[in-house]
Amino acid sequence: MSYDSGLILSLTLDPCSRCPIFRRISQFCKQLFDDNQNNTETTQAGLSLEVVARKHHAISRKQISENAIKVLYRLHKAGFKAYLVGGGVRDILLGLEPKDFDVVTNATPEEIKKLFRNCRLVGRRFRLAHIVFGRDVIEVATLRGHHVDSGEKISKTNAEGRLLRDNVYGTIDEDAERRDFTVNALYYDISDFSIHSYGGGLQDLESRTLRLIGDPQKRYREDPVRMLRAVRFATKLGMSIDKGASEPIYELAPLLKDIPAARMYEEILKLFFNGQAQNNFTMMREFGLFEPLFPLIETLLKDDPKGPVAKMANAIMRNTDERVNAEKSVTPAFFYAAMLWYPLSQRADDIALESGLSLYDAFYAAMGDVMEQQCQTISIPRRFSTPAKDIWQLQLRFDRNQGTRAFKFIEHPKFRAAYDLLLLRAEAEGGNVAKSAAWWKSFVEGSEEQRSVIARSGSKGKGNRNRSNSRRRSPKKTSKPAE
Numbered sequence: 001m002s003y004d005s006g007l008i009l010s011l012t013l014d015p016c017s018r019c020p021i022f023r024r025i026s027q028f029c030k031q032l033f034d035d036n037q038n039n040t041e042t043t044q045a046g047l048s049l050e051v052v053a054r055k056h057h058a059i060s061r062k063q064i065s066e067n068a069i070k071v072l073y074r075l076h077k078a079g080f081k082a083y084l085v086g087g088g089v090r091d092i093l094l095g096l097e098p099k100d101f102d103v104v105t106n107a108t109p110e111e112i113k114k115l116f117r118n119c120r121l122v123g124r125r126f127r128l129a130h131i132v133f134g135r136d137v138i139e140v141a142t143l144r145g146h147h148v149d150s151g152e153k154i155s156k157t158n159a160e161g162r163l164l165r166d167n168v169y170g171t172i173d174e175d176a177e178r179r180d181f182t183v184n185a186l187y188y189d190i191s192d193f194s195i196h197s198y199g200g201g202l203q204d205l206e207s208r209t210l211r212l213i214g215d216p217q218k219r220y221r222e223d224p225v226r227m228l229r230a231v232r233f234a235t236k237l238g239m240s241i242d243k244g245a246s247e248p249i250y251e252l253a254p255l256l257k258d259i260p261a262a263r264m265y266e267e268i269l270k271l272f273f274n275g276q277a278q279n280n281f282t283m284m285r286e287f288g289l290f291e292p293l294f295p296l297i298e299t300l301l302k303d304d305p306k307g308p309v310a311k312m313a314n315a316i317m318r319n320t321d322e323r324v325n326a327e328k329s330v331t332p333a334f335f336y337a338a339m340l341w342y343p344l345s346q347r348a349d350d351i352a353l354e355s356g357l358s359l360y361d362a363f364y365a366a367m368g369d370v371m372e373q374q375c376q377t378i379s380i381p382r383r384f385s386t387p388a389k390d391i392w393q394l395q396l397r398f399d400r401n402q403g404t405r406a407f408k409f410i411e412h413p414k415f416r417a418a419y420d421l422l423l424l425r426a427e428a429e430g431g432n433v434a435k436s437a438a439w440w441k442s443f444v445e446g447s448e449e450q451r452s453v454i455a456r457s458g459s460k461g462k463g464n465r466n467r468s469n470s471r472r473r474s475p476k477k478t479s480k481p482a483e
Helices: 005-013 018-039 066-077 089-094 110-117 171-175 202-206 216-222 225-235 249-258 260-274 277-287 296-304 308-325 332-338 341-355 359-374 381-394 414-430 432-446 449-457 463-470
Strands: 040-042 049-054 082-085 104-107 117-121 126-132 137-142 156-158 163-166 186-189 197-198
Touching: 005 066, 066 082, 066 104, 066 110, 066 126, 066 137, 082 089, 082 202, 089 202, 110 117, 110 126, 110 137, 171 197, 197 202, 216 225, 216 249, 225 249, 225 260, 225 277, 249 277, 260 277, 277 308, 296 308, 296 341, 296 359, 308 332, 308 341, 332 341, 332 414, 341 359, 341 381, 359 381, 359 414, 381 414, 414 432, 432 449
Parallel strands: 104 137
Antiparallel strands: 040 049, 049 197, 082 104, 082 186, 117 126, 126 137, 156 163, 186 197
């Protein structure tokens, strides 16, 4: 059924429309006419587009960051198109609280910078504008276009199809066609407060399905990190990955080795520090995505699937989730120190066997080797790698500091992190490590009076043994036989 806009207009302009009855009829007809505008179109690439009017969706400007609203309105008033896009729109529709509010516009980065004094341009692969409001940063991107007759200065791919440079600008339709998942191809238009949903994004939100836009093989090759994003969104949003999107992942997982290590550091933070570390770890291993990022750990996991390494990894993920969900602090320094503990122990044993060094010296040599190998796939900033090494070093002191030395040891700045790692090791290994952890647990949790008693009991029978072991006996002198 169609509605005549001329008839509706005549009703609204007729003098009789001032009557309450005619006013109601006018409002009803206008609503019917507006409903008729919520139709589905198709982009040139064959992607469906549904435009949902303001009254038919639940998004309110009150749910959007005040700073994001400022950015949207300034772009709009300057004559540019401006949309809230992706996760901000998606999460509001799902009833979640968005962490980020990203904006897209048809203004170029240079035009954006002229509009905002608090703007800085970042990125090489794709140029972005960051509008800075104190600690809050609104990311503004120019609508992306397709790579047609583009020069190397604005777009470039490698032999595997991965995008190295991507500064190609286009329309909202083209931008949607280049987004990864349909649930992220949602645009909130500040000009009329409508939602533009591409590829059935709203329907996929309702069915909790994660579906790629375009050919999965091509899209994963363009940016292999999309495979990690598929896992992260699936666990975060409680969605199932569409069969077409999940099938190529195991085959293409090795492509992650080609991603710059610095970029992978940020992706690991999103995967393991978002309250879904355990689920992400499990799914990453199922899809073969864990090995390209943590090859040292995966090798040990394959050798002993139910051994201490597996127990440690699961304990780390579980504890990290508990801390994040309890809004406690988490740090990459402890995360990497714990995750790499067993690769470090094995490397120390290998060095001691090959070089003849003492296990203590071999341990220190192994720390540099293990951290260097891990940084080839995930770049760990020095502000985290150095404290991680401190945590490792302190593991060697737990057995030697039981007793009265414990009072001084417990004051070390990194003691608490090292102690937490000791508890995880005890959970994974048992045996002597568990005994040592039990002693330290009683000492740490005891009162001052209890600590004194525990320290004295820990000193009994240890002092002489430790001193005798550390002191070399001089060989006995023998008299020279008479000739």
